[in-house]
Amino acid sequence: METLQINRFVKNIQVELLPKLQIESVNPHDPVKVRHIPPPWILLGTGNYAAVVHHPDYQDLVVKIYAPGRPGFEEEVEVYKRLGEHPAFSQLFFAEDGFLVLKRLYGVTIWDCIQLGIRVPKKVIKEIDKALDYARSRGLFPHDIHARNVMMHEGRGLVVDISDFLQQEKCSKWDNVKKAYYWVYLPLIYPLKLRIPLSLLNVVRKGYRFVSSFTKRLTGKGNG
Numbered sequence: 001m002e003t004l005q006i007n008r009f010v011k012n013i014q015v016e017l018l019p020k021l022q023i024e025s026v027n028p029h030d031p032v033k034v035r036h037i038p039p040p041w042i043l044l045g046t047g048n049y050a051a052v053v054h055h056p057d058y059q060d061l062v063v064k065i066y067a068p069g070r071p072g073f074e075e076e077v078e079v080y081k082r083l084g085e086h087p088a089f090s091q092l093f094f095a096e097d098g099f100l101v102l103k104r105l106y107g108v109t110i111w112d113c114i115q116l117g118i119r120v121p122k123k124v125i126k127e128i129d130k131a132l133d134y135a136r137s138r139g140l141f142p143h144d145i146h147a148r149n150v151m152m153h154e155g156r157g158l159v160v161d162i163s164d165f166l167q168q169e170k171c172s173k174w175d176n177v178k179k180a181y182y183w184v185y186l187p188l189i190y191p192l193k194l195r196i197p198l199s200l201l202n203v204v205r206k207g208y209r210f211v212s213s214f215t216k217r218l219t220g221k222g223n224g
Contacts, residue, residue: 006093009058009101017041017063018099023051025067032067047161054104066098072163073098079165082138088131088158105160107153110177111146114185117195120152125181127157132174140165145174 022035031046037053044052044062049070053063066073077100080092094101113120128150132142142165149161189196 005058006061006101009055009061009063010094010096012055012058013063013099013101017053017055018065021053021065023065023067025049025070028070032070047163049163060104061093062102062104064100064102068098073100075166076100076163079140079162082140083135083162084138086131086134087156088127088134089162090160105151105153105158107151107156107158109148109151109160111148113152114147114189114196117193118152119190119193120181120185121155122186123155124152124157125178128159128174129178131157131159135159135162135165141168141171142174143167143169143171145171145177147177150177 016038020036020038021041022037023032024035025032025048028048031048032051034043034046034051037043040056042054042056044054046052049072050064050066053065055061055063064076073095077092077095080090080095080100080102083089083091085091090105091103092100093103108116108118110120110124112118128145132145135142140162142159144161144164145159149159151158151160188194
């Protein structure tokens with residue numbers, strides 16, 4: 001990525017986007033609220049602490065902006081510095097005052113692939129595994145990896161969200177996704193290109209959250 005293009009993008013962010021952008025985090029457990037975004041900027045997505053925004057004149061760049069008062073900016077910068085340049089992850093080009101300029105990742109989330117009946121080959125799962133191993137080799141701890149924050153693009157696996165990779169707490173979400181992939185998806189859904197309704201996916205997601213939360217409470221009581 002050319003330095004001149006990145007500098008122009010940063011200037012555009014500072015002059016045209018940030019003074020007019022209205023973003024807030026009402027509840028840390030819910031996605032942030034973007035009340036206003038000046039045209040021609042386009043909102044690509046929101047997380048619990050930040051929003052990702054795109055400008056049509058800069059196709060391969062995005063800006064991630066943290067809501068006022070929300071933590072995680074410094075930690076995410078550190079994660080990207082450790083990752084460096086890797087094909088399965090985004091790349092950090094600039095960071096300042098609560099916003100990051102990142103390489104844009106294209107693709108479809110595994111969650112959407114299942115919902116739309118798009119086949120997810122084993123190669124994608126294995127590439128994500130290798131990418132997470134690479135992150136571990138850089139002193140990071142892959143955390144909160146689930147079907148909504150991994151993607152497939154042209155048959156390649158991508159990891160979208162790395163913001164919690166400094167958390168050393170064990171996280172089994174990706175292991176559970178792989179179990180569901182190999183035990184249910186690959187033998188039953190993949191051959192028939194079945195579409196799984198969003199309503200059913202949400203039932204599975206909420207059921208998983210309930211079981212996971214219940215198990216943690218039991219474990220906590222057992223250790224007390």
